[in-house]
Amino acid sequence: MERKIRVLVAKAGLDGHDRGAKVVAAALRDAGMEVIYTGLRQTAKMIVEAAIQEDVDAIGISILSGAHMTIFPKIKNLMNKEGLDDVLLFGGGIVPEQDIKKLKEMGVGEIFTPGAPTTEIISFLKNWVEVHPRVDIS
Secondary structure (H helix, E strand, O other): OOOOEEEEEEEEEEOOHHHHHHHHHHHHHOOEEEEEEOOOOOOOHHHHHHHHHHHEEEEEEEEEEHHHHHHHHHHHHHHOOOOOOOOOEEEOOOOHHHHHOOOOOOOOOOOHHHHHHHHHHHHHHHHHHHHHHOOOOE
């Protein structure tokens, strides 16, 4: 039996707009993935701890607040500290193109901007997991 892709979807910081995150979470579920939605106002530490507890393949951050250059590096640094080198960090929201480039250089896999089709996000996740299979130690 094929293992389902597990994705944690989170809203980091003080951003209170979660419609996009909920739409993406529903689309990922409809595509057969297991989705853990943490809800609003999560800290980087809360997100990484949840990712460890839930043994996810990917962490998706929805951000509209403009704090992407603070939040993504905090999460990525905690992921590195906790040894989550095999977990994808990706995101979506309002992020300028020049910042997307910098975030990718820091190790963020992809940033999806408003209007990105959910099929594009699903395809990206499936392809990433196929290319980066996690070791199953059970």
